[in-house]
Amino acid sequence: MIIAIVAVLVPLTLAVLSLRVLKEYERGVAFRLGRLREPLGPGVRVLLPGLDKLVRIDLRVxxxxxxxxxxxxxxxxxxxxxxxxxxxxxxxxxxxxxxxxxxxxxxxxxxxxxxxxxxxxxxxxxxxxxxxxxxxxxxxxxxxxxxxxxxxxxxxxxxxxxxxxxQRAMAREAEAERERRAKVINARGELQASAQLRDAAKTLSESPASLQLRYLQTLLELGADHNSTVVFPLPIDIIGPFLDAVRGHTTSPAPSQVPPSVNGTSPVTHAQRTHDDHQS
Structure with a gap:
């Protein structure tokens, strides 16, 4: 009985030991007595115990x-x-x-x-x-x-x-670069604004009435603010004649600072005569 059992178990054990299961993402590299065999694909593979050696290779990343x-x-x-x-x-x-x-x-x-x-x-x-x-x-x-x-x-x-x-040096460099870009953008904006103002000045110079309308619009905008101080801008063509009159008055020759004579004589001669009469 014991011999029969051993005769049955030994082949089953050898059969179990000779079976290898390779997964789908695996490949097997087998050696039989040190000699390389063909690579084994996935599934159940039979290897001779003690004679074959299997190396599993994972094909995944x-x-x-x-x-x-x-x-x-x-x-x-x-x-x-x-x-x-x-x-x-x-x-x-x-x-x-x-x-x-x-x-x-x-x-x-x-x-x-x-x-x-x-x-x-x-x-x-x-x-x-x-x-x-x-x-x-x-x-x-x-x-x-x-x-x-x-x-x-x-x-x-x-x-x-x-x-x-x-890192600090790079941060300072990046900050300086941003400031440079901001200044360049600001300068470009000023250039464009000056060009637009030049065109607007040319347009207003061609039509004096439009300048007066702009002046009235400015007064309306100033009057909308509830301030105690109100500034009234005056066009230069209105106050120009007054300025010319003031300049002409300041440039005329000033009168003599010597006081007028008394009875046709100078003040010095009159004073001298009065002093001689008192002595006599």
């Missing part, structure tokens, strides 16, 4: 986070840069035969490539033109991982950290 790297840009600015790499295995056999661990190898290649590419760019390019750097990183990493059967899908620079002193 892997998200790899590159830790922050200390880099110095081309314009000698220190920065800390980290990135994200998305890759997947496209050739299971080469991912096993060409490299020991394709995930670790891809991570190390991504780190060294990130430091190299960022070191060739200046700070402005790193902050404003990340798309070009991402494309350059993806091409560089993909060229090195392609022999391993690994395809790099996306490389994105995640964050850039720069010193606080550089």
């Amino acid at each position: 892997v998200t790899l986070t590159i830790p922050p790297q200390e880099v110095i840009t081309r314009d000698n600015v220190p920065a800390r840069v980290n990135a994200v790499v998305l890759f997947r295995v496209v050739d299971p056999v080469r991912s096993v035969m060409s490299v020991e661990n394709h995930a670790v190898a891809t991570s190390q290649i991504a780190q060294t490539t990130l430091r190299s590419v960022v070191g060739r760019a200046d700070l402005d390019t790193l902050l404003a033109h990340r798309a070009d750097l991402n494309e350059d990183l993806a091409k560089s990493i993909a060229s090195m991982t392609e022999p391993w059967g690994v395809k790099v899908e996306v490389v994105e620079i995640k964050d850039v950290e720069i010193p606080e002193a550089m």
